[in-house]
Amino acid sequence: MNGAFRSLLVPFTGRPIAALGLVALVCITAAAIMAPIIAPYDPSKIEPVFRLLPPDAAHWFGTDQFGRDILSRVIYGTRLALLIGIGVVTFALITGVPAGVLSALFPRFGSVVMRIIDVLMSFPALLLALGLIVILGRGVTNAILAIGVVYLTTTSRITYGLALRLRTEAYVEAANSMGAGVVWTIRKHILPNLVSPLLVQASFVFAFAQLSAASLDFLGLGAPPEIPSWGNMLAEARIFITRAPWLLFFPGLSIAITAFSLNLVGDALRDRVDPRFREMLSGNRR
Amino acid sequence: MLRVSDLSVSIGTSADFVDIVSSVSFEIGKGEVLGLVGESGCGKSMTSLAVMGLLADSGPWLRTGCAKLEGFDVIRLPPYRRVEFGHGGIAMIFQEPMSSLNPVMRIGEQIEEAIWVHEKIAGATRARRARELLDMVRIPDASVQLGAYPHQLSGGMRQRVMIAIALACKPQVLIADEPTTALDVTVQAQILSLLRELCDSLGLSILFITHDLGVVAQLVDRVAVMYAGRIVETAVVAQLFERPAHPYTEALMACLPDPAHYSRRLTTIAGHAAKPGEVTKGCAFAPRCRKVAEICVTNSVPYEQLSGDHRALCRFPDTGLQP
């Protein structure tokens, strides 16, 4: 167990910027978990007396037009951000991976499914999400579903490509010669080899989900206003840009840092995934 | 005449290194073919890359040694001087012609490109010279083949094209790294006889790297056997096969299936091939040697000079004389 954990950290050794991204993510997760403890104020508490205060000792990030403490709202916002990220990634994996794997193994089924995916991919991501929200209605779950559909397309494409290549590997052939059925081949040979690339993909999807969710929230089509969400905070901050720029700055920065950290982590993981089978040593010739 | 002296290629840092090629020295005379034989991991390919100056910036690096062609150390020539020299007068061909040839360029263009790098001659002359080169490597219908793409040619033809490209710069030395390993045996025979012909007619010196003892017997004049980064035996080819002096060479030959008399089981060499840095003291072959003695493990091994050109890195080489 210890060894496995350590091997997860290997991509970050010697890469300080990527490690920073990992650290940022850990902090964000910690903030989400410990929000009630570390947030100085109730994020929804309206205090008209303290409205639009710039950042000071009592309110590190200042207050918004309702007197709510922005720091506390940002901290609570991490919960939604993580929820959206995890939700979208889970949905994309649960739908995209089977679609991709089965399409690769059953070409006729695959050609139909991949064409459907093509159609979905022809829509710009945000437009597709918007369209789905219009059908489904607003709300956090619907936002997760809508964004999830957008990213299941890339996930299924990647899985399809990988599964196609894995299907032709010699060890899969060997398993077939032993009598392995489709289920066995998927379980033992295809899925385990998909884990690393999908982990990389997941981190990028997580990042893009943040941005998409923030856009939806900004348009008022995502999380309802009572839930602290960075996107909503941006939307509400629009009219106060000149008067109280801190309303915009801190939620915006949070979105940026989250997405950026996830991208850094994804890059670091991806650089480790490329197969390195070069064995120079005895008993084998190239 | 190519003279390689004390060539060592290492990995690691300059303070803490491991030799993957260790003090390799050999010479190739004009019009001579030297075979460099060994199993995988012995360092033979690395040696040739070092001589060509093709070691990548990161990874294994040249620790010591030089390769002198007509007195000039070609390894340390800067790239522009190498071109002047006709690319150091050394050309190289590799095992897989398909990966060495550009799949989207016609054969003629690729040969002309090689010519252009070394001699800035006019287009028509270049094309003519490309044709001549194809004729030299015995490609039938040379004018037609100039317009062909690599994938349209068979493996043997592609390897001939590789040789033509290598000859474009009029080298004095040709390094061939396992050029026939990926070819069928009938095609291999043709390529080997072509190389022999080129050697005789052009006075080309060839460093032929292979693991195949049969090929060695067919083509080369002299042999250098490598094990664990060192040359363990050098000899004239007839001498090597008649009476191999080094226990490794002897053991290697005993492993070969012999159609003349198939025995029930083949002789094998105990243990596994030494990895770089595995054996730090004494002879690298000691763990597997049938003649090993205490001194082989504790002391470093000297070169024993046997008759004439025959050298072995062993304290107890088989000289044929009774002990």
Added chain:
Amino acid sequence: MPLSGYGVAAVIEKPILDVRELSTDYTVRRAGKWFKVHAVKDVSFTLAKGEVLGIVGESGCGKTTVGRSIVRLAKPHRGKVIFGGIDIFAAAPDELRRLRLKIRMVFQDPFASLNPRRSIGDSVAETGDIHGLFESRADRWRQVENTLKYVGLDGSFATRFPHELSGGQRQRIGIARAILPTPDVVIADEPVSALDISVQAQVLNLLADLQEMMGLSIVFISHDLGVVGQISDHVAVMYMGRIVETAATRDIIDRPIHPYTRTLMAARPKPDPKIRIKAGIETAEPPSQLDRPLGCPYAKRCSIATSYCVTNAPPLRTLVPERMVACHNV
């Protein structure tokens, strides 16, 4: 009298594997035109129990396709492979499952044929796992350990991973995987081609030992006549999808009859500098597979071909007992 087209062993006893007129075609498109390639054409041979049959030929001759067809990794257009009285291509699904236990394959590339993410033990036990043959974890472990010992490796290898092993060791694992549970027939597709000389010798010895110990019947496919000769009892030579000669090993090595076999023997570089290959033994290029000669496939390169050879394909006929050649002129 043996029927033409069938191998030697049909006379002696009931063969364990009977391949009849196996043919595989596929179509390719080159330069806008469709070509039909006869990868395998009318290949027939038998394998006696406990026999090692070597199939030798250069690239493109179809030997690998034949091997893969026998384990049903490739589907031929015509022909039968009869094992245990059943044609494996006509077998019902549950029969096929049982057949897969009895006919197994050792693959060429020791790197690619093992899943890098599975432990050695898992790979070796895979056939047993698929068919549910182990009674318990302890039983599985014990059998894996035993099999590893059979191939000359310590039981501790079971927990290691392919990248930790050398090529020779991996190939031993490939063999171990093919013998657990003990099969009747093993198809070995170039099992030593990717190995160093010294390791090759070890693995060949291992195969010979296992064959004796377990009474295996082996089809040994290779391009290397020397290797094939070392381990086989009989040899079949293939050229462009067809068998051109079959004989006992000793006969084929000492007295090759078919012109192609003779060329193969002559072209093989012998480790003896006194015997150098005569220049010009072979001047023509091997033909492209897209050519579909009407007559003998070797006619274009053959030194004794006549105009009859070009238009009429020679059948594989028995010259003397235990010797079959497909040539008009011998």
